[in-house]
Amino acid sequence: MSEQGDTPCATTLPPELLSRIFEHYIAACKAVWDDGAPYDRIAPASCSHAAIGPYTWLHATHVCTYWRAVALANPLLWSHTVLVRSVPCVQAVLTRSQQVPLTIQSYTPRCSSEGAFPTCSLKLALQHIHRVRSLELRIKWWVFFDHIAPALEHPTPLLARVHIATPSGLADDFPLAPALDLAAAAPLRELELSAYGFPWARAAPFCGLRSLTVRRSAGRSPAPIDVLTALAHMPLLAALTLDNVFGPSPKDTSALALLPTTVALPELETLTFAGDSAACTTLLCALRTPAPTRTTLSFRSAAAAELNLCVPAVCAHLALGTYTVRIREDSGCFAVLFFPAQSGPTPRVTLQIPSTTVHFVALLLALPKTMPLCVHELPLPPALAGSDARMCAAGCGSACAQAAGAAVMTDLELEFVY
Numbered sequence: 001m002s003e004q005g006d007t008p009c010a011t012t013l014p015p016e017l018l019s020r021i022f023e024h025y026i027a028a029c030k031a032v033w034d035d036g037a038p039y040d041r042i043a044p045a046s047c048s049h050a051a052i053g054p055y056t057w058l059h060a061t062h063v064c065t066y067w068r069a070v071a072l073a074n075p076l077l078w079s080h081t082v083l084v085r086s087v088p089c090v091q092a093v094l095t096r097s098q099q100v101p102l103t104i105q106s107y108t109p110r111c112s113s114e115g116a117f118p119t120c121s122l123k124l125a126l127q128h129i130h131r132v133r134s135l136e137l138r139i140k141w142w143v144f145f146d147h148i149a150p151a152l153e154h155p156t157p158l159l160a161r162v163h164i165a166t167p168s169g170l171a172d173d174f175p176l177a178p179a180l181d182l183a184a185a186a187p188l189r190e191l192e193l194s195a196y197g198f199p200w201a202r203a204a205p206f207c208g209l210r211s212l213t214v215r216r217s218a219g220r221s222p223a224p225i226d227v228l229t230a231l232a233h234m235p236l237l238a239a240l241t242l243d244n245v246f247g248p249s250p251k252d253t254s255a256l257a258l259l260p261t262t263v264a265l266p267e268l269e270t271l272t273f274a275g276d277s278a279a280c281t282t283l284l285c286a287l288r289t290p291a292p293t294r295t296t297l298s299f300r301s302a303a304a305a306e307l308n309l310c311v312p313a314v315c316a317h318l319a320l321g322t323y324t325v326r327i328r329e330d331s332g333c334f335a336v337l338f339f340p341a342q343s344g345p346t347p348r349v350t351l352q353i354p355s356t357t358v359h360f361v362a363l364l365l366a367l368p369k370t371m372p373l374c375v376h377e378l379p380l381p382p383a384l385a386g387s388d389a390r391m392c393a394a395g396c397g398s399a400c401a402q403a404a405g406a407a408v409m410t411d412l413e414l415e416f417v418y
Contacts, residue, residue, distance in 0.1 A: 010063070015070045022070075022077055026057045030080075034105070054082035054107055055089060075100045082107045083121045090121040094128060101133035101158050117143055126151040134161040141166070141174035141218075144196070152182055159186045165194035170216065177219035182206070193217070203230035213241040221247035224283040225259055231287070232263045240265070241272040243298075246279035253278050256309055259286040266290060274298035281310040285317045298352040300333050304362040307353065311366035318349060324372045327363075329355055336363065 013021075032052045061071040071077055078096040080103045094102075104125045106117075117139060125132075129151045137148070144164070164180065166172050172195065179197030182188070182205040190211040191198075197219040198212075206212075212234065222245065231237070256278060268289045273280040277299040284297070297314065299306070315321060323338040326347075334355045337347035353359050367373065 011066045015073070018067065018070045019074045019077065022057070022060060022074075025060055026077065026080070029056050030054075033107075054080075054084060054105075055093075072096060079103060080105065081125050083118050083125060085116075085118040085121065087118075087120050087124060090118075090124055094125065099131060102128055102131050103134040103136070104132055105134075105136045106138050119143065119147065122147055129154055129156055129159075131158055132156065133158045135159065136161075136163040138165050138167045141172040141176070141178050144178045145174075145176070149178065149181070152180075155184065156182070156186045159188055161190040162188065163190075163192040164196050165192075166196075169194050171195050171218055179219060198230075200226045200230040203233045206230075207233050208236060209234045210236055211239040212237060213239075213243075214245050215241070215243040217245040221245065224257065224279050224286070227283055228259055228261070228263055228286050231265065235265065236267055237265050238267050239270045240268060241270075242274070242280070242283075243272070244275040246276045249276050249278040251303075253306075253309070256285070256313055257282045259283075262286050262288055264288040268293050270294050270296075272296045272298075274300075277302040277306045277310045281313050285313055292348070294346070294348060296350045296352075300352055300354055302353060302359075304356075304358045307359065307362045307366050311351070311363060312368075314349075314351070315368055315371075320349060321368045321371060323348070324374065325367060326374045327360075334360060334363070 010018075029052055033054060033056075061068045075096060075098040078093050078098075079100045081090060081093050081097070083104065083106045084090065102125075106122075122143070126147060139148070148164070162180070171177070177197055179199045180191070180193060181199045181202060184205060186205065186208075188206060188209060191206065191209055192211075192213040192215075194215045195218055197217050198214050200222045224246070227242070227245070231240075259282060263286060265287060266289075268287075269292075271284075271287075271289060271293055273284060273296070275298075277297075280297060280299070284295075289295075295318065299310065302310070318338075320338050323340055326337045326339065328335055328337070330352070332355060333352045336351040336353065338349035338351070339347050353363060364373075
């Protein structure tokens with residue numbers, strides 16, 4: 001193009017192409033300011049992108065009249081409402097979104113103190129609850145009681161995704177613990193709650209869920225039968241995570257509870273339980289899941305004696321008797337990896353237990369004796385420290401093998417790092 005008039009410029013881009021450029025710019029800005037981390041755990045020194053916020057992308061609409069006209073004519077660019085303290089800003093975004101489905105997200109600048117939550121902006125956004133598709137909030141319990149709970153009493157025909165957590169991810173200091181509740185069935189597909197309760201006794205409106213995550217559940221801890229009864233309403237679940245939902249079992253527990261019924265989750269792909277080992281195992285044994293389901297069980301606080309109850313039950317329920325077991329240290333615990341025959345590099349079942357010699361020996365005692373076992377790169381057990389390194393490694397291997405009855409094991413290989 002030799003002539004200056006033929007040279008393309010930004011003001012002659014087709015509106016469709018310019019809108020796509022805006023979309024990518026909005027996504028790039030969001031990747032900087034929204035990392036999903038609780039804001040009060042981020043030190044100000046880490047804020048290298050403090051100048052980039054939820055509406056930094058609006059600077060692009062001030063480049064020229066044409067760019068601004070294209071942005072204002074596309075309501076999809078304004079469908080992500082971030083709750084900042086400027087009420088006029090939130091009002092303008094809601095108005096320009098027209099009637100398209102909305103995403104509502106809370107926001108506190110990383111480099112500022114927590115300050116007051118922008119309740120005025122929240123109330124303004126919740127007036128459009130009928131067209132909210134996604135709700136992602138880090139809020140105090142009192143904000144939930146005053147604003148979110150009343151809003152959810154109205155019809156939410158588009159609500160498909162809800163993530164609610166306290167700002168710290170831990171229980172709040174409010175005297176009452178909130179539980180998410182829906183007045184009627186919504187097209188909810190994804191629900192994640194951190195330090196908020198789930199209404200286990202009123203689970204019918206959640207029948208369409210594909211993903212459920214509950215961490216550090218607030219309020220009264222449910223019993224395994226309560227959770228099982230609720231899961232019976234969610235046959236479409238593909239991902240289930242329960243993290244510290246159950247209260248502690250009695251210390252003198254000598255047998256696992258047997259629930260009176262079982263529940264099938266035929267579409268489940270990933271299952272993660274963490275917390276009380278007896279309660280998690282009891283619930284697991286009452287679920288019927290597809291064979292390929294990837295299962296992670298975190299029993300990091302379990303006593304060694306509890307492994308004698310839980311590990312055999314897990315192996316029997318998931319039919320792991322012919323699997324190969326590999327044990328390694330991972331983030332301060334022992335990770336027990338179960339691989340089916342002729343499988344790839346990904347284990348089907350992962351069990352996390354405390355990294356002590358007592359738990360290690362208890363695990364070997366609890367595993368089926370016909371199960372091939374390979375232990376690599378574990379730190380030298382503290383009880384054996386101070387002796388000759390080679391004698392320690394050989395002695396520990398011999399002691400564990402004898403304790404586990406390895407004479408009938410098809411394969412036992414131990415290797416310690418010293």
